[in-house]
Amino acid sequence: MSGFSSTSSTSPARPRRQDKPARSGGIGTSLLHRSNARTAAVTLPFFAYVAVFLLLPTVIVIVGAFRSPTGAFTVNNLRKLAEANTMQAFGISIAVSVTSAIVGAVVGALASYALVIGSRPNGALRRIIVATSSVLAQFGGVMLAFAFIATIGINGIVTIMLHQFFHVTVNPNWLSSLPGVITVYSYFQIPLMIITFLPAVDSIKPQWREATESLGGNTWQYWTKVAFPILLPRLLSSFLLLFANAFSAYATAAALFSQRSFLVPLMIQGAIRNEMDPNQQGFAQVLAFAMVVVVALAMVASRLVEKRFARWQ
Amino acid sequence: MAVKPVAHAIAQKSSCPVRNESDHAAERDVSGAGAATLVPTGRNDRQKLGRDVPRLRARRLRQQNIIKFVIIALTLLFLLVPLLAMLLFTVRQPLSGQWSFSAWHAIFTGNGDDLGTDMTVLWQGVRISLALCLITVAIMLVLLLPVMVMTYLNSPMLATVVEWVSTLPLTIPAIVLVVGLAPIYRWLSADLLSTNPIWLCFAYVILVMPFAYRALAVGMKSIDLRTLVEASRSLGASWSRVFFRVLIPNLWQSILSASFISLAVVLGEYTVASLLGRVNLQVALYQLGQSNSQISTAMALLALLFGIVLLVVLDIIADSIRNRRNAS
Numbered sequence: 001m002s003g004f005s006s007t008s009s010t011s012p013a014r015p016r017r018q019d020k021p022a023r024s025g026g027i028g029t030s031l032l033h034r035s036n037a038r039t040a041a042v043t044l045p046f047f048a049y050v051a052v053f054l055l056l057p058t059v060i061v062i063v064g065a066f067r068s069p070t071g072a073f074t075v076n077n078l079r080k081l082a083e084a085n086t087m088q089a090f091g092i093s094i095a096v097s098v099t100s101a102i103v104g105a106v107v108g109a110l111a112s113y114a115l116v117i118g119s120r121p122n123g124a125l126r127r128i129i130v131a132t133s134s135v136l137a138q139f140g141g142v143m144l145a146f147a148f149i150a151t152i153g154i155n156g157i158v159t160i161m162l163h164q165f166f167h168v169t170v171n172p173n174w175l176s177s178l179p180g181v182i183t184v185y186s187y188f189q190i191p192l193m194i195i196t197f198l199p200a201v202d203s204i205k206p207q208w209r210e211a212t213e214s215l216g217g218n219t220w221q222y223w224t225k226v227a228f229p230i231l232l233p234r235l236l237s238s239f240l241l242l243f244a245n246a247f248s249a250y251a252t253a254a255a256l257f258s259q260r261s262f263l264v265p266l267m268i269q270g271a272i273r274n275e276m277d278p279n280q281q282g283f284a285q286v287l288a289f290a291m292v293v294v295v296a297l298a299m300v301a302s303r304l305v306e307k308r309f310a311r312w313q
Numbered sequence: 314m315a316v317k318p319v320a321h322a323i324a325q326k327s328s329c330p331v332r333n334e335s336d337h338a339a340e341r342d343v344s345g346a347g348a349a350t351l352v353p354t355g356r357n358d359r360q361k362l363g364r365d366v367p368r369l370r371a372r373r374l375r376q377q378n379i380i381k382f383v384i385i386a387l388t389l390l391f392l393l394v395p396l397l398a399m400l401l402f403t404v405r406q407p408l409s410g411q412w413s414f415s416a417w418h419a420i421f422t423g424n425g426d427d428l429g430t431d432m433t434v435l436w437q438g439v440r441i442s443l444a445l446c447l448i449t450v451a452i453m454l455v456l457l458l459p460v461m462v463m464t465y466l467n468s469p470m471l472a473t474v475v476e477w478v479s480t481l482p483l484t485i486p487a488i489v490l491v492v493g494l495a496p497i498y499r500w501l502s503a504d505l506l507s508t509n510p511i512w513l514c515f516a517y518v519i520l521v522m523p524f525a526y527r528a529l530a531v532g533m534k535s536i537d538l539r540t541l542v543e544a545s546r547s548l549g550a551s552w553s554r555v556f557f558r559v560l561i562p563n564l565w566q567s568i569l570s571a572s573f574i575s576l577a578v579v580l581g582e583y584t585v586a587s588l589l590g591r592v593n594l595q596v597a598l599y600q601l602g603q604s605n606s607q608i609s610t611a612m613a614l615l616a617l618l619f620g621i622v623l624l625v626v627l628d629i630i631a632d633s634i635r636n637r638r639n640a641s
Contacts, residue, residue, distance in 0.1 A: 036467065038463065038552065039463045039464065039467045039468060039471070042459045042460055042463045043460050043463065043464065043471065043475070045456065046456050046457070046460040046475070047478075049456055049518070050478055050519075052497070053494070053497070053515050053516060053518070053519050054478075054481065054482060054485075054490075054519050056493070056497060057490055057492075057493025057494045057497060058485065058489075058490075058493055059493070060492075060493040060496055060497070061489060061492050061493040064492075064493075107388060107391075110384050110388075111384055111385060111388040113384075114380065114381040114382075114384035114385050114388075115381075115385065117377050117381055125385075127628075129385070129389075130628075131621075131624060131625050131628050132392070132621075134624050134627075134628070135617070135620055135621045135624050136392055138577065138578075138581060138620075140581070141581060141583040141584075141595055142583055142595045142598050142599045142602070142613065143581075143595075143598070143613040143614075143616065143617055144395075146399065146598075146602065146606070146609065146610045146613045147395035147396065147398065147399045147613075148395055149606070150395070150398045150399045150401070150402035150610055151394060151395045151398035151399075152398075155402075156398060156402070157397075157398040157401045157402060157405075158394065158398060186391075187391075187392070187395065190388065190391070190392070191392070213370075219373070244484075247486075248486030248487070248488065248489075250486070250487065250488045250583075250584045251583040251584050251587075251595070254583070254584075254587065255583070255599055255602075265486070265488045268488050268489075268492060269488070269588060272491070272492065272495060272588055284492045285492055287492075288488070288489040288492040288493070291486055291488070291489055292485065292486070292489050295484060295485075295486055296484060299484050
């Protein structure tokens with residue numbers, strides 16, 4: 001899970017600072033300021049909780065990545081990252097994430113565009129699709145695995161239909177092949193893209209197109225010179241978001257493949273279960289650490305693109 | 314992966330510039346009444362241009378409609394086929410091809426003996442997941458709500474820190490969190506508490522925090538919190554009275570939506586539970602899937618439907634918060 005950054009870095013509850021000066025010195029302010037101690041008393045449990053269940057685990061992962069079984073500082077663990085099968089797992093994970101993010105971004109962007117053109121902002125079709133997308137975007141894990149096994153697994157409905165009507169036999173291992181995994185991942189990427197990209201398409205004004213036409217531009221020019229450049233930053237940041245989302249997805253893969261560990265999250269699963277093996281000490285932490293680095297890079301890049309976008313607007 | 318998009322959608326719905334009606338009126342006008350004004354009397358070339366443009370636009374609109382229909386139909390097809398397949402899978406014996414409702418019968422009677430399946434693990438999972446939902450939501454509200462209100466009122470700087478901390482879990486993959494949580498949970502279950510899956514609630518509060526934060530923030534932004542508190546305080550209300558009699562009644566919609574989104578996340582959670590070796594709904598579904606895939610698929614479909622209901626209600630709540638803000 002996770003990997004969902006805030007494209008809304010202009011977050012909901014940013015306090016309105018301009019309110020303050022106008023009110024300073026009023027009765028309200030003095031009453032509010034008296035409660036500084038109370039503020040501390042209320043925030044303390046919150047920060048303590050976060051420290052134990054969010055900060056501490058993160059520190060454990062990072063420290064564990066640099067510790068030998070005896071507890072000394074070491075970079076030996078990092079060497080395991082360079083091993084052939086680790087590199088391969090990262091390669092496949094990144095390939096799957098990039099491909100499913102591209103599929104999701106392209107299809108999702110087209111669908112968002114199709115939803116916006118020529119229809120009213122609160123139209124029924126749009127509302128239904130947005131609500132469905134919200135559900136399906138989080139429809140990960142075990143349930144998604146079941147859905148695809150029921151569709152195109154050995155006894156899946158589509159498998160049977162293809163066989164009966166077109167005499168095409170689907171390879172029973174297709175689901176656990178790379179194209180299969182990418183298809184399954186696309187199933188939650190497309191709805192996620194629709195949700196994140198729709199506001200961007202909304203900001204495109206029909207008048208811009210009319211302006212292009214009045215100035216003698218054609219459809220091709222409108223898209224390449226006007227609409228696409230405006231949408232590009234949001235498209236990029238959404239793509240990065242989708243990438244991080246697919247890269248950190250675990251449950252779907254775990255439910256589809258119980259044995260093979262060819263994706264990084266599955267490899268971490270194997271490493272956690274092998275904690276007793278002294279040679280595996282610190283391996284899960286190193287993998288997790290590397291994963292955080294990849295996701296963080298994608299997130300930072302997404303933030304930067306988003307920021308540029310905001311400034312440009 | 315899980316619920317993030319929804320919270321995100323809420324945040325964005327509220328912040329995105331809503332396309333106003335006039336844009337669309339302009340768009341529709343193109344082929345209709347607006348065309349008349351585009352045909353000026355006078356020089357020939359202007360007249361020609363004036364006639365061409367609307368015709369061009371009308372054709373473009375027709376083309377757009379076709380493109381739109383094709384794209385949406387294909388997308389929906391891809392999204393709906395697996396769901397339909399799931400439904401068919403539950404009522405049709407995959408090997409014999411016979412139709413029967415025995416899987417659904419087993420779920421609603423709670424007894425899988427007819428199919429030779431022991432369903433105790435499933436009910437155990439359902440029970441624990443429902444209990445986890447309640448406790449996680451309770452801890453989340455107790456932890457988050459007072460902090461958000463207090464920092465919002467007293468310290469904008471601290472409010473920014475709280476926002477940053479609350480949304481941080483989104484950037485840490487759940488599986489990474491598990492790697493770090495494993496030693497903590499080993500210690501908790503051995504020395505302090507027990508191995509009861511209910512203690513997963515501590516980790517789940519972290520997982521739901523970003524979504525809950527956003528849902529609550531939307532609601533807090535939609536009312537004038539400061540005025541409300543100042544008014545009640547200057548009229549002599551105690552802090553607890555302000556909190557329970559003024560703030561909570563005014564924030565109940567966002568409290569509700571924060572709770573729903575948390576429920577949806579907890580019900581769908583698999584990563585943490587399975588890797589820490591505890592049983593919740595999703596882990597039970599997976600285990601049951603090994604012995605009877607029809608029952609587990611039917612149950613997954615039910616869980617999904619429940620999720621859809623939760624999120625549709627959430628959408629309605631978010632909508633009414635938005636309306637209130639637009640009205641004020």
